[in-house]
Amino acid sequence: MPDLLRALDKANRLLFTVPLRPVQGDRFQPTGFPSLGAATYQTKDGQKLLVESSQSMANRLETACWDSSQNQPVAALDGISHVTVNRKGAFLTDSMLEAHRINSPYLLEGKDRRFFDNLKAELGGLEEGPIDRKKLAEVLLKYDVGSLIHGVFLAKKELAGGRLRVARALSAFIEASGVSVAASGGVKNDHVNPSGDTKSGFGNVPFSRDEFAAERIDCFINLDLAQIRGYGLSKRVEDLLLRLALHRLRKLLDGNLRLRTACDLEPIDRENVIASRPDGFKLPSLAELEAEVKTAVGNCKDSMAHTTVTFEDELKKAKDTDATTANDAEGDDFSDEE
Numbered sequence: 001m002p003d004l005l006r007a008l009d010k011a012n013r014l015l016f017t018v019p020l021r022p023v024q025g026d027r028f029q030p031t032g033f034p035s036l037g038a039a040t041y042q043t044k045d046g047q048k049l050l051v052e053s054s055q056s057m058a059n060r061l062e063t064a065c066w067d068s069s070q071n072q073p074v075a076a077l078d079g080i081s082h083v084t085v086n087r088k089g090a091f092l093t094d095s096m097l098e099a100h101r102i103n104s105p106y107l108l109e110g111k112d113r114r115f116f117d118n119l120k121a122e123l124g125g126l127e128e129g130p131i132d133r134k135k136l137a138e139v140l141l142k143y144d145v146g147s148l149i150h151g152v153f154l155a156k157k158e159l160a161g162g163r164l165r166v167a168r169a170l171s172a173f174i175e176a177s178g179v180s181v182a183a184s185g186g187v188k189n190d191h192v193n194p195s196g197d198t199k200s201g202f203g204n205v206p207f208s209r210d211e212f213a214a215e216r217i218d219c220f221i222n223l224d225l226a227q228i229r230g231y232g233l234s235k236r237v238e239d240l241l242l243r244l245a246l247h248r249l250r251k252l253l254d255g256n257l258r259l260r261t262a263c264d265l266e267p268i269d270r271e272n273v274i275a276s277r278p279d280g281f282k283l284p285s286l287a288e289l290e291a292e293v294k295t296a297v298g299n300c301k302d303s304m305a306h307t308t309v310t311f312e313d314e315l316k317k318a319k320d321t322d323a324t325t326a327n328d329a330e331g332d333d334f335s336d337e338e
Contacts, residue, residue: 014223015277027211029262051174064251076290081304126160134232178215240296
């Protein structure tokens, strides 16, 4: 595999277009947005549809590498840097699960300020003048290596005036072409009291539903190799970031692409995922990548740490209007960084 990866040495981008199809039938449900619904748009090639956004795909790429039964990264990633949050002696969340990674409020907004103070101290000197991207990258590598792959925005003014930002090096989205609406509907039946008060959840409630069919569904993937090199870190760290990114892609494509109840997709040919740039590069198998990642993590273990923090603050509920807005976006973290 090292010989295969040499094809990427002179490339600035690694681009894949992976054809997908529904696991069953032709219909699928795309992501939705507040006060908008499905994102359809017209191009010179006809009508298209956004099936899954880059924000949501970033979260899915990380969760594909998380073992929810053990509340830790999958075994192949043992030793990578991430921050675990405990509450009342039990697991609460982790930077790998948080939409904004180490900018999570469970890390930076709690009464326990130790993690925040350590982060601020290690980022000291970045308050004025141009951002030292190498120093920022070294701190992110130590605490949460995923931030160098999926991006982060440390928006708190106490951290260099809220200017510390890293764009995604790995991004993906799913589009459908030649789409048409598959309008349907149904009814929530109340066999006890069909004419009951629907505002209180009783009675029969008819509803409409829009799904879609498409001539083609594609997952577009972009790995910015120039950005990874631009961090100014060592070659062994560059190799680690590249292998971690490829491992996440393979885990996602080999695993579960059930994006929603009515959106269950799979690659048409998952064994032959071939890049369009550089032409002919083939995504290695999961077994190859797991072996490579383990070696790369071992080579960088002295630069990374698994940090555990506590969050004992009260979990306050949002106002009704805020909660409604947040719940309107199905399957999409629309407030993610970059």
